[in-house]
Amino acid sequence: MYQVMMIEDDDHAADDLTALIKRYGAERKIEFSVTRHATAIPLIKSHRSYDLVFMDIDLPGINGMEAAELLRTYDPTVPLIFVTNLAQYAVHGYQVDALDFIVKPVSYYHFSMRMDKAMRAIARNRREHVTVTTRGGVRVVPCAEIVYVETQAHDLIYRLVGDKGDEPLRVRGSLSALEEELGGAFLRISSGCIVNMDHIRAMQSGTLLMDNGDTLYASRAKKKAALETFADYLGGSI
Structure with missing residues (x-):
């Protein structure tokens, strides 16, 4: 709210x-x-x-x-x-x-x-950071270091800058709630994934190349809006 x-x-x-x-x-x-x-x-x-x-x-x-x-x-x-x-x-x-x-x-x-x-x-x-509770305790994650977040079962999987090859951060949570909390540069590309637009290297026809090397795909329902939002973001009007 x-x-x-x-x-x-x-x-x-x-x-x-x-x-x-x-x-x-x-x-x-x-x-x-x-x-x-x-x-x-x-x-x-x-x-x-x-x-x-x-x-x-x-x-x-x-x-x-x-x-x-x-x-x-x-x-x-x-x-x-x-x-x-x-x-x-x-x-x-x-x-x-x-x-x-x-x-x-x-x-x-x-x-x-x-x-x-x-x-x-x-x-x-x-907020410039999100606080997540893991099995090892509370962890503060800078929003700028979040490349994207996806869901697996009932868990949120955080893909962070520099964690290629490492075990990703996994926590229980709601993707919709996280999307509202993050806002700003974050974009929902499917029912199970939100991305940080600052980490998109290229986006074409719903295929996203992230700057950590991962390739993601916007769902058919989200593709048009995602393309328009990213184009606006690049233009500085979002």
Whole structure:
């Protein structure tokens, strides 16, 4: 469950943005909890942490840019997306380290691209490591060292950088739960395998060559989406 804060004083715009978030979540099988306020005061006063913030610029009282400056005093990393009809001010968003901006009216195409980018940022903020419990105890695994994870029976098999020829890391677990935890650069290519896109050397017609030398295959059901997602990832829009 991802916590989203929306600062938007226009009810219709807030409803439209909420619908876009729900559509994106339904398509990606991601759960979002959206908290909406018409002014920035609750965000500033609460100092509560969120996974993602959508901010209008033209707000009553404290405007979105001023609110973003205050937000950054206690949360320097939360992805911030400005949603505004004041396009001429959007460039100033980079002064408060805004992730991106969307100009109203918002189309789903442009929204989904920004959300893909936001989800990568959220993944980086949430976790750079995963903790797995093995028979020998707890092990911390850097996400960057995971090449791919596959299922065998009820076990998760971690294929890690540099473990060629070694016994792979094997733990009990749910691949779906791990996929949600990892997010970001990780891609589901079949019901039994997720891969780290940073370790894909080549991908063609659903055949993946990983940089550890392994060859993987996307299932027929996942192939089209996997190809599109990887192409977007290479383009920096996911």
